[in-house]
């Protein structure tokens with residue numbers, strides 16, 4: 284079988300408790316673009332148990348075709364049966380490209396599948412494109428601590444596989460009338476399930492994920508001390524937003540890892556990102572530079588954050604933030 288016989292762009296659809304994860308819609312949007320450049324289709328691969336109810340939503344967000352593997356063995360994510368199902372789908376349908384979200388599940392699954400089907404995998408891609416002339420699939424990701432962007436190709440094996448972090452790609456606009464062809468692949472899981480999930484314990488989180496926030500007030504080392512994070516919280520509350528942080532603050536123990544923005548944190552794309560006492564290191568910018576509007580507050584007028592900011596305020600955050608919050612409250616009153 285030659286490489287040319289592999290066709291189509293496949294997206295692994297992550298679902299947990301029969302709810303599709305946001306990154307899968309983002310990948311369907313990107314998959315659609317790649318498929319158009321290759322004059323082919325985008326196919327959603329939906330693994331789970333009693334998941335047929337999710338197909339309509341996948342069609343709305345761009346899937347031309349949906350392949351389901353519906354089996355009790357796939358009710359809760361575990362590595363072995365999911366790897367087996369995904370490898371069976373690949374062996375049966377021979378896709379040219381397969382995309383996964385770089386989530387805890389995607390990061391566990393994709394490398395296993397790549398080893399199983401003997402192909403490569405580019406992790407944590409920030410850009411995916413099809414070369415106009417050669418139609419080669421180009422996967423770009425930060426390398427060497429984010430100091431260079433490396434573009435990786437997979438010329439000798441198929442499928443070409445990549446993981447992409449949530450928030451990096453944009454989900455396509457929903458097309459309410461779109462329909463997709465649904466096909467079920469039956470897979471034999473006998474001997475493929477050596478781990479039994481006895482109980483799933485969920486942690487209760489009462490705050491919003493920073494990736495869902497429309498407004499982020501983000502603090503860096505320039506906040507000076509953890510107590511000054513209250514100034515960020517006050518402004519965020521006045522604006523109806525959330526607080527996020529740079530890695531320097533997370534490393535210092537001033538903020539939870541869960542709210543870190545950047546290459547080793549989360550990628551965010553809010554309507555408004557207010558960077559307070561953040562220098563604008565490349566690894567931080569990688570996680571927020573696609574925000575719609577960026578306001579930077581920094582006492583150093585040469586700080587790199589001002590290069591990506593739409594509005595800049597040069598000054599001391601501890602003085603500016605209370606004034607900013609007052610003005611917002613007055614405007615909202």
Ligand code: FAD
Nearest residue numbers: 503504505529530531545546547548560561562582599600
């Ligand atoms: P600093 O760089 O120390 O900047 C503090 C800023 O505050 C300065 O610009 C200063 O002028 C300003 N300032 C100081 N006092 C005041 C004041 N009173 N008022 C106003 N401004 C003031 N970083 C991330 O954020 N996210 C990541 O995911 C991430 N991943 C990384 C991955 C790798 C592999 C590596 C090597 C690094 C990574 N980093 C990441 C770290 C990154 O390189 C920077 O070190 C970090 O972003 C710096 O955080 P900062 O801007 O808060 O601190």
